[in-house]
Amino acid sequence: MSVAHPIIAVTGSSGAGTSTVKHAFNDMFRREDIKPVVIEGDSFHRYDRQAMKEKTAEYEAQGKILTHFGPDANELDKLEALFKEYSEHGTGKKRLYVHDDKEAALYGHAPGTFTPWESIDPDNHLLCYEGLHGGIITDQVNVARYVDLLIGVVPVVNLEWIQKIHRDCLNRGYSSEAVVQIILKRMPDYVHYICPQFTHTHINFQRVPLVDTSDPFIARDIPTPDESNIVIRFRDPHMADFPYYLNMLNGSFMSRANTIVVPGGKMGLAMEVVLTPIIHDIMARKQEHS
Secondary structure, eight states: OOSSSOEEEEEOOTTSSHHHHHHHHHHHHHHHTOOEEEEEGGGGBSSOHHHHHHHHHHHHHTTOOOOTTSGGGBOHHHHHHHHHHHHHHSOOEEOOBOOSHHHHHHHTSOTTOBOOOEEOOSSOSEEEEEESOTTOBOSSOBOGGGOSEEEEEEEOHHHHHHHHHHHHHHHSOOOHHHHHHHHHHHHHHIIIIIGGGGGTOSEEEEEEESSOOSSTTSOOSOOOGGGEEEEEEESSGGGOOHHHHHHHSTTOEEEETTEEEEEGGGHHHHHHHHHHHHHHHHHHHHHHHO
16 A cells, blocks of 8 residues: 555456446546556456457366456556555556457557557556456465555346356347356356455445346346445445535445445446545645655
8 A cells, every 4th residue: 555656446347336336436547636557457368359368168178167257367566566565656558458449549559459568658647447356366466555536336146146257248248048058157257356355445335236136147137226225335434424425415324333325326426426525635644755
């Protein structure tokens, strides 16, 4: 952790709601005139899209599984090294993973490939990471120890499966059966490397549907935000101003001494209400140190 060069990390799997957090942070950074270094977790994949397909087939031929949830498919040592260098000096290198044709036109590299590594802009106030491994701890790396504010964003697992099935079938042309096989293959890495991060987070935002998702594999629709609640859990309740939250977020209530429940349609607002004062404190400590 670093007062002079703070790091914020948002960790959660694709479709979990990390994009909502990213938009909330963008709004906060703009209002507060904060210049972040934005790091995308996909940029630390070990293989580009074609190489990942080939490596996955190679693993399967050996009776093993390779997924983006696990360390074999990611350069977690480089992620840890970036967090360490940034926390100590405010410097480091970054690149981007090009997801689609729109990004390809923007960055001049083919979809499924990486842009070259380049030094981060030294004119910055903090580093903000969004991806799968912002708080990962293994026998080889400890990324979490460098993070000043670690945020977990995760739906209940049935909802996560529903979102993946719908997204992959609609956007990637997969069959439902193929997506189910992907989910099953990823499950060991999800259990061993994704879930444990949420015990290290300072704050978790968990989306819980209020409709029946007992069989996610036959669900015809993704529950809407208004058909959900957001459970916000603080590892240390002393960092939370619960009376303020309850006053600002209509329909919210406390379910435990460290947990507040918010209507799903207010997720973005809840993130701003909860996180803005924390960002203020981080920036105030940074200014006092400088």
